[in-house]
Amino acid sequence: MVFQRVVGFRALYNGSSREPCASWNLAIRRAADTGAPARVLELYRRMRAENVPPDGHTLPPVIKACAQLRDLSAGTELHRDAAQLGVLPNLIVSNSLISMYSKCGCFDLSNKVFDEMRERNVVSWSSMIGACAQHGRPTMALFLFKKMILERIRPNRPTFLNLIPCVSQVEDADELIRFIVEECLDSDLFIKNAAVLMYSRCGRIGIARRLFDGIENKDLFSWSAMIEAFTNADMFDETLKVLRQMMAQCVDPDYVTVLGIIGACSKSTLSSLRQAKFIHRFVVRHSFEQNLMVGTSLIDMYVKRGSLESARRVFDQMQERNLVTWSTMISGYGMHGKGEDALELFYHMKHFFRPDHIVFVSVLSACSHAGLIEGGWQCFNSMTREFGIVPRAEHYACMVDLLGRAGKLKEAREFIEQMPIKPDSSVWGSLLGACRIHPNVELAGLAARSLFELDSKNPGRYICLSNIYTSLGKIDEANQIRNLMRRRGVKKTDGYSVVEVKNKVYKFVVGDQMNPQSKLIYRELAILMDRIREEGYVPNTNFALHDVEEETKETSLYVHSEKLAIVFGLMNSAPDCDIRIHKNLRVCGDCHTASKFISKVTQRRIVMRDSHRFHHFSNGMCSCGDYW
DNA sequence: CTAGGGTTAG
Numbered sequence: 001m002v003f004q005r006v007v008g009f010r011a012l013y014n015g016s017s018r019e020p021c022a023s024w025n026l027a028i029r030r031a032a033d034t035g036a037p038a039r040v041l042e043l044y045r046r047m048r049a050e051n052v053p054p055d056g057h058t059l060p061p062v063i064k065a066c067a068q069l070r071d072l073s074a075g076t077e078l079h080r081d082a083a084q085l086g087v088l089p090n091l092i093v094s095n096s097l098i099s100m101y102s103k104c105g106c107f108d109l110s111n112k113v114f115d116e117m118r119e120r121n122v123v124s125w126s127s128m129i130g131a132c133a134q135h136g137r138p139t140m141a142l143f144l145f146k147k148m149i150l151e152r153i154r155p156n157r158p159t160f161l162n163l164i165p166c167v168s169q170v171e172d173a174d175e176l177i178r179f180i181v182e183e184c185l186d187s188d189l190f191i192k193n194a195a196v197l198m199y200s201r202c203g204r205i206g207i208a209r210r211l212f213d214g215i216e217n218k219d220l221f222s223w224s225a226m227i228e229a230f231t232n233a234d235m236f237d238e239t240l241k242v243l244r245q246m247m248a249q250c251v252d253p254d255y256v257t258v259l260g261i262i263g264a265c266s267k268s269t270l271s272s273l274r275q276a277k278f279i280h281r282f283v284v285r286h287s288f289e290q291n292l293m294v295g296t297s298l299i300d301m302y303v304k305r306g307s308l309e310s311a312r313r314v315f316d317q318m319q320e321r322n323l324v325t326w327s328t329m330i331s332g333y334g335m336h337g338k339g340e341d342a343l344e345l346f347y348h349m350k351h352f353f354r355p356d357h358i359v360f361v362s363v364l365s366a367c368s369h370a371g372l373i374e375g376g377w378q379c380f381n382s383m384t385r386e387f388g389i390v391p392r393a394e395h396y397a398c399m400v401d402l403l404g405r406a407g408k409l410k411e412a413r414e415f416i417e418q419m420p421i422k423p424d425s426s427v428w429g430s431l432l433g434a435c436r437i438h439p440n441v442e443l444a445g446l447a448a449r450s451l452f453e454l455d456s457k458n459p460g461r462y463i464c465l466s467n468i469y470t471s472l473g474k475i476d477e478a479n480q481i482r483n484l485m486r487r488r489g490v491k492k493t494d495g496y497s498v499v500e501v502k503n504k505v506y507k508f509v510v511g512d513q514m515n516p517q518s519k520l521i522y523r524e525l526a527i528l529m530d531r532i533r534e535e536g537y538v539p540n541t542n543f544a545l546h547d548v549e550e551e552t553k554e555t556s557l558y559v560h561s562e563k564l565a566i567v568f569g570l571m572n573s574a575p576d577c578d579i580r581i582h583k584n585l586r587v588c589g590d591c592h593t594a595s596k597f598i599s600k601v602t603q604r605r606i607v608m609r610d611s612h613r614f615h616h617f618s619n620g621m622c623s624c625g626d627y628w
Numbered sequence: 629c630t631a632g633g634g635t636t637a638g
Contacts, residue, residue: 025629032630060630095631127632161633190634197635224635256636263637293637300637327638358638 020052028061037065041074048081056087063096072104095123102131122153130162138166149179157185164194170202193221200229220254227260236268236275255291258283262297266304269582270507272500276305280314292318296325303332306580306607306614323353331362336614337623339370346379357389364398368405369613371627376402397426404434405627409443425455432461435468437628444468452484459485459492460585467589471542493585497561499569500580508564511556515568522559525567529558532597540590562591566598566606581608587615592628596620 024047031039044062047054054062059082066075079097082088094117101109110131117124125148132141145163148155155163160180167173177195180186192215199208208229215222223246230239243261246253253261265271265279280289280298288294295318302311315321315329326349333342346363349355355363360383367376380399383389396419403412412431416423428450435444448465455461462485469478485492496509506515515521529537539557557563562583569579587595587610599606600620608615616623 022629029629055630057630064631090630092631097631099632121631123632125632130632156632158633165634194634221634228635259636291637296637298637322637324638329638331638356638362638 021055021058024052024054025057028058032061032065037068040065041069041071044078054081054085054087056090056093059087059090059093060096063093063100067096067100067103070104072101072106075100075104089118091117091119091121091124095121095127098124098127098131102127102134107131107135107137120153122148122156122159125153126156126159126162129159129166133162133165138168141166142172155179155183157188157191160185160191161194164191164198167198168201170199170204173198173202173204189215189217189219189222193219193225196222196225196229200225200232203233205229205233205235218249218251220251220257223251223253224257224260227257227264231260231264231267234268234270236264236270239264239268240275253286255288255294258286258288258291258294259297262294262301266297266301269496269498269584270505271305272503272505273302273305273307273580274500274503276301276307277310280310289314290319292320292322292325295320296322296328299325299328299332303328303335304609306609308332308336308338321352323349323356323359326353327359327362330359330366334362334366334369334613336616337369337625339366339372339375342366342370343372343375343379355387355389357383357392357395360389360391361394361398364395364402368398368402369624369627371402371406371625373402373406373408393421393424394426396421396423397430400427400430401433404431405437407438409434409438409440413443413446423450425451425458428454429461432464432468436464436471437626439468439472441469441472441474448481456488457490459490462490463492467542495561495583495585495588497565497584498582499565500582501569501572506565506568508561508568510561511559512561512564515564517568517571520571521564521567524571525558525563528567528570528598528601529594531601532594535597535601537594537597540593543588543590557590560588560591562587562608563594566595570598570602570604575604577604579604579606581606583608583610586610586612587628592622592626596622 024043028040028043031043040062044054044058059078063075063078066078082090082093087093094113097113098110101113110128114124114128125144129141129144132138132144141163145155160176163176167176177186180191185191192211196208196212199211208226212222212226223242226242227239230242239261243253261279262283265276279301283289283294283298289298295314298314299311302314311329311332315325318325326345330342330345330349333339333345342363343366346359349359360379363379364376367379376399380391380395383391383395396415399415400412403415412434416427416431428447432444432447432451435447444465448461451461462481466478466481469481494509496507498505498507508515512518541557543557562581565581566579569581573579587608592615595606595608595615595617597620599617606617608617613624613628615628
């Protein structure tokens, strides 16, 4: 301390500055204003090295620089300095710490700083709400907002911009809009753009659209927001319309717009491989294909639209690739059941990049889809041994999947019991899924009990368990599960299948009568079912509706959306065309079997994407090897 | 003199 004062005096009298701290502060502020966080930190360290004591004005911009650099250790150092220098408690320093910890990934530390503050202003509350938004805690964000209002703190623009992304219930959205109007912020462009997304998240695409239409000077964010909104609503045609509308207004898309369009095509059930190719051409025409993120999402788009070949072509032509690029391609091979290719690519990748936990999910799930026990174990073990990555629940889930599909249910169970972390719903879900292929009442019950606690709102789990009981002839138990589901107000997701024919996509639900060709479809279907029966197909009525007679069950199987879509595809495409089907749920077991037979008797390839993976049916076989 | 906010690939 004495030494510091001596140096301070020297600085005071050597002509460099009258107020050493103030001049450092000024330099730091200049660096901060020019957007040079590394320089800010460097200046601060030099200031410390020269023993000039920082004050309350020095620290906030430096803490902010740590946040921008995502440099947690520097940020923690600053926090320590603040405490040691006696700067704390200081409202502004604490506010900057909240944001810094959040940006550096430490939500709990943000929360701790916030909790321990004696005095909080609108910035403190807004920053904490922002931290909740960044760390996926929407409920807490809304709670904080209510509390803040109760404490009579007036929200402002940043408060709303932080809170809006947390809203996904229309009641909350409407209430928030009332606050926004009250603060006269409803004409703010940023706020309006965010509101478009908010209503789309609430499932109110109509409101989102009206809000969007009401924005008179739309900027790039507005257009991207609307594109994302239509993507969320799975309205792919509308997404493309927005793009055209945007181009007509002479607004040039940037790479983020393009990412939105590509993502829409990847996610939508109503887009096609043809449209994927159209979008790819659009991307090339606008010279975005060398953008790393754009290239990577093009790979993903082709994977999701069923063309591994095109995906690989994009991958090979990229001038720059990173871990995400490789991971996308690896998981692409996995989704299409090409486990060996995925492994090969993974081994190749290791020459260039150090794998992270997500690449391991890609490669492990590729192994599980392809039934590669040996390769899967090797990868799983190498995670910790070679790369020091601690397996997370999703990695365990892949392993349970891998063991379970292969019929090693006992091992799967033991594996779960030996997990060092608590199994989550993905792990139990894998076990339940395994019991579907290799029926086992005891294990299914075990998995189900945990699942109904952890994930009680997921209709797929109930249906799966009920199907397992049915397949074991335990009709009462199956009905009990259906009743439980009803009592808990869990609604079965309506299944549908989409088939691509030429330029268009056609959607079918079970027993569909909406298609103009319906009569013809059912006639062709009856003929086709007779043909595959001659080939040895036996309907599996476990997958039919309950509480009906056997014969009706069989008929009800015939009208599953998958089969209708396939028949429609067969009827309306050239004999050398693949039939491309997209089912929103998992493909039904009976439809899976039927598809194999259909591919044989018609000598057509059927490419079927379900909610889990791709099935390539050809000549009586499926690429999943019935591991699904 | 200092703090909080928009989209961004697996």
